[in-house]
Amino acid sequence: MHDERSRELYDRALSVLPGGVNSPVRAVRPYPFFVERGDGAHVVDADGNKYIDYVMGYGPLLLGHGLPQEVESRIQSQLSDGPMYGAPTEVEVELAEFIARHVQSVEMVRFVNSGTEATTSAVRLARGYTGRDKIVVMQGGYHGAQESTLVEGKTGGTGSPSSSGIPDAFAEETITVPFNDERAVREVFEERGDEIAAVLAEPILGNCASVGPVEGYLDTLREVTDDHGALLVFDEVMTGFRVGGLQCAQGKFGVTPDLTTFAKVIGGGFPVGAIGGPAEIMESFTPTGDVFQAGTYSGHPLSLTAGLEMLRYAAENDVYDHLADLGDQLRSGLADILEDEAPEYTVTGYDSMFKVVFTRDGPRDLSGQCEAGCRQDPDCPRFDYCPKSKADVSAAETERWERLFWPAMKEQGVFLTANQYESQFLSYAHTDEDVEKTLEAYKEVL
Ligand code: PLP
Structure with missing residues (x-):
């Protein structure tokens, strides 16, 4: 991926904006990409790279980037x-x-x-x-x-x-x-x-x-x-x-x-x-x-x-139904991937919010599969292992998320929130195809 323009803008920004940003969560390492424009479920950066966007402005963009x-x-x-x-x-x-x-x-x-x-x-x-x-x-x-x-x-x-x-x-x-x-x-x-x-x-x-x-x-x-x-x-x-x-x-x-x-x-x-x-x-x-x-x-x-x-x-319109269906599809796809590739992690979320959570205690033998993301269902076989409070979300994984996971997902063309605490969002503009591509990217990276 080319990134010359984003790097150049970041260097300029560092001289005039503390940390080069206007809200600290945007200061991803080693440098953030600068957005040129949004396009439906995607953002395009200053070097022309296109990403499936699950940040969605940290939540406001229910319909995606382009408005009806x-x-x-x-x-x-x-x-x-x-x-x-x-x-x-x-x-x-x-x-x-x-x-x-x-x-x-x-x-x-x-x-x-x-x-x-x-x-x-x-x-x-x-x-x-x-x-x-x-x-x-x-x-x-x-x-x-x-x-x-x-x-x-x-x-x-x-x-x-x-x-x-x-x-x-x-x-x-x-x-x-x-x-x-x-x-x-x-x-x-x-x-x-x-x-x-x-x-x-x-x-x-x-x-x-x-x-x-x-x-x-x-x-x-x-x-x-x-x-x-x-x-x-x-x-x-x-x-x-x-x-x-x-x-x-x-x-x-x-x-x-x-x-x-x-x-x-x-x-x-x-x-x-x-x-x-x-x-x-x-x-x-x-x-x-x-x-x-x-x-x-x-x-x-x-x-x-x-x-x-x-x-x-x-x-x-069918906005909330579409979001709930897509959310379920994404969460259950992620649950399957985690079962095979990273059983120490779990997936959480409701409707159009989701997150893969790096849980506190590392790998465990979790028999039985979470069906569609942790909704705190006591009948789920993974219920006891799913995070219920801040203490269950691993602080020790911060480095892994920021230095390895986030940049690797970006390389796959998927824009996630930059730390392991911030939720991620689907929009009405996301499609089945976006979800499939995203699941492939998670599988590869995890
Ligand atoms: N409350 C919650 C639950 C939030 O998620 C946020 C921001 O993410 C805020 C308050 C603060 O909102 P703002 O960033 O618009 O000031």
């Missing part, structure tokens, strides 16, 4: 009417109505500009509404680059910042627990339930290899928060309108949170974020309430037009 004609013309028409105004527009009402119609827990929506902004505002809202300061988050969860959740710590203990520049005082208000550990979260609530404003959790750990909830775990989160007057906040920035179709992951798992954060898919590839919930809580936001929240670009007409048109298209 009607979606594109609505965005073009909004652009020619001017990109933004700083006054309300009809599209804000329409997208809020669309979300409220489909997502059971949502009555009202506040639009912001990113997932980080959505989770930051949701945490402030939960604190303002309950009058409490502490929040509980999952180890291995990610809620964006915000002060309250860039925190690590022992289960149930006082957290400490996981980035320099964050005051200890912020982290001390955050308690971490392992995902899928019912006892840990119950103990935390027994000890300090009356100090806790909210549990903030991704229903599927999208930033920790798509590890899913075991039966009953999300119900436990609902129960303990209800029992102690705390809010349950689902961070559906990644899963929202991707897993569980228009009802989102909360619909799929049948657990109704108090608040939900959205981003990615609801902006159709443009910057966006949102917080949704019942009027009683949402009206605590300014101007109706006293929890301050504001933004120059909030409810940006271009992002909201793109998001609304993309979601309408998904609602009117």
Whole structure:
């Protein structure tokens, strides 16, 4: 593969952008390829190399890179009417109505500009509404680059910042627990339930290899928060309108949170974020309430037009069925390959999210085959071996993923997320043929 142009651009970028990138996950070693354009399920780099893309912008691109004609013309028409105004527009009402119609827990929506902004505002809202300061988050969860959740710590203990520049005082208000550990979260609530404003959790750990909830775990989160007057906040920035179709992951798992954060898919590839919930809580936001929240670009007409048109298209076509079928095909193909080539690894995911997980303990004798990726099914013969928390996803494999696996898949023409924690995404533009080629590439590389 030629790579001269990407190398040249990277050298230039290193002088003007810290690490040559604008988000650290893009800084793959020895250097990232620079994208020239997207094309359906593919991206083409600055040297003309074409890859099957499973990064999909880290999740927003539900339909792939090219948009259907009607979606594109609505965005073009909004652009020619001017990109933004700083006054309300009809599209804000329409997208809020669309979300409220489909997502059971949502009555009202506040639009912001990113997932980080959505989770930051949701945490402030939960604190303002309950009058409490502490929040509980999952180890291995990610809620964006915000002060309250860039925190690590022992289960149930006082957290400490996981980035320099964050005051200890912020982290001390955050308690971490392992995902899928019912006892840990119950103990935390027994000890300090009356100090806790909210549990903030991704229903599927999208930033920790798509590890899913075991039966009953999300119900436990609902129960303990209800029992102690705390809010349950689902961070559906990644899963929202991707897993569980228009009802989102909360619909799929049948657990109704108090608040939900959205981003990615609801902006159709443009910057966006949102917080949704019942009027009683949402009206605590300014101007109706006293929890301050504001933004120059909030409810940006271009992002909201793109998001609304993309979601309408998904609602009117077989988008979610296609994605679920293709996801099953890919996961079961991967499960077969892993059985033969790399039994110490496993495949996870739901609908259009998937990941091959390098599990913690290395090769094991796993008799019986996982049928279609770990959905935490207790009847699956591999159930006990499948990852249930961050501790089960091998930190020791980071080097192998980044130095060997990712570059080898790239050489095969497959663009995966650059570390072993980030989930990967199918789009409506992916085809059976893409999946077949991808399976061949995995087989070769594993
Ligand atoms: N929450 C989750 C679950 C995410 O996956 C992300 C980003 O990947 C965020 C929040 C932060 O979103 P953004 O990058 O738009 O700020």
